[in-house]
Amino acid sequence: MTRAKPLLALRGVHHHFGRVQVLQGVDLEVHAGEVLALIGPNGAGKSTLFDVISGRVRPSAGQVWLQGRRVDGAPPHELRRLGLARGFQGSRLFDRLSVDEHLRLAMVAHQGLAQARWWHRDASPQGLQAAADRLLESLGLAGLGESLAATLGPSQRRRLELALLLAAPATLLLLDEPTAGMAPAETAAFVSGLRRWSQGRTVLMVEHDMDVVFGLADRVAVLAEGRLLSVGRPEAVRQDAQVRQAYLGVFEGLPGKTHAQEPRC
Ligand SMILES: Nc1ncnc2c1ncn2[C@@H]1O[C@H](COP(=O)(O)OP(=O)(O)OP(=O)(O)O)[C@@H](O)[C@H]1O
Ligand SMILES: [Mg+2]
Structure with missing residues (x-):
């Protein structure tokens, strides 16, 4: 049986900052409809890999393919138009803007109102508000449209950030530590929501919380010092001797022991 072409493929991706080799030959395929968790110790190169995939960083060597097109070097806005929506590690909201203002900005930016598409029905103020x-x-944020971002709790902020990614068509979501800073109950609610919100989409997520990883991911990829140690079904990765050594027993006794490394933010 031939396997469908991957939605996203990384081929021999290297990146260095000055003399520091951060990515050292990463080969990875992400298939349509899957949730793939990218895990690894602090400084492994996970966010840098997201920067490469989302066009913020041109890799020093190697190729990135999205939906069969070679895209390494393509700018972020072009990749966004191809359906790649990238969330960032840590919050990037504007505290003095309301939830609705954030959403309107995200929608308008994508719909290209500057390119005079304002007459389109869905781009009218009423159309935008209804969509928002x-x-x-x-996303469980009904009624919060007029709230300033500064007044939102950690889970609400993360949901708003996800809403901003979903405000324009998104086939591939890159989420960088989406549950960081949440209390356990918030994390559980976010995870069950994410299962619904990601329906029909493909998700590549960096996550430190092993309960989230093993509860959500179809496959897990382990990055350490810029190299992929293991990629596969969660159970197989958990049993991988190299991974167990790199993680020094973090998989022992799951569920219960939750953090591979404490998130930085
Ligand atoms: N712009 C940059 N210039 C120089 N070095 C950088 C830059 N960005 C990242 N690095 C370095 O690259 C390495 C990988 O960083 P990266 O943020 O990708 O790791 P990470 O796996 O996302 O870590 P964490 O789990 O802490 O978020 C680190 O040593 C970091 O200091
Ligand atoms: Mg990171």
Whole structure:
């Protein structure tokens, strides 16, 4: 049986900052519809890999393919138009803007109102507001449209950030530590929501919370010192001797022991 072409493929990706080799020949395929968790110790190169995939960083060597097109070196806005939506580690909200203002900005930026598409029905102020309301409701943020971002709790902030990614068509979501800073109950609610929100999409997520990883991921990829140690089904990765050594027993006794490394933010 031939396997469908991957949605995203990395071929021999290297990156260095000055003399520091951060990515050292990463080969990875992400298939349509899967949730793939990228795990690894602090400084392993996970966020840098996201920077490469999302066009913020041109790799020193290697190739990135998205939906069969070679895209390494393509700018982020072009990749966004191809359906790649990247979330960042740590919050990037504007404290003095409301939830609705954030959403309107995200929608307008994508719909290209500057390119005079303003007459389109969905781009009217009413159309945008209705779309924003639907999105907020689906993410459990109904009624918070007028709240300033500064007043939101950690889980609400993360949901808003996800709403901003979903405010424009997104086939591939890159989420960098989406549950960082959440209390356990918030994390559990976020994870069950993410299962619904990611329906019909492909998700590549960096995550330190092993309960989230093993509860959500179809496959797990382990990055250490810029190299992939292991990629496969969660159970197989958990049993991998190299991975166990790199993680010094973090998989012992799961569930219960949750953090591979404490997140930095
Ligand atoms: N712009 C940069 N210039 C120089 N070095 C950088 C730059 N960005 C990242 N690095 C270095 O590259 C390495 C990998 O960083 P990266 O942020 O990708 O790791 P990470 O796996 O995401 O870590 P964490 O789990 O802490 O978020 C680190 O040693 C970091 O200091
Ligand atoms: Mg990181």
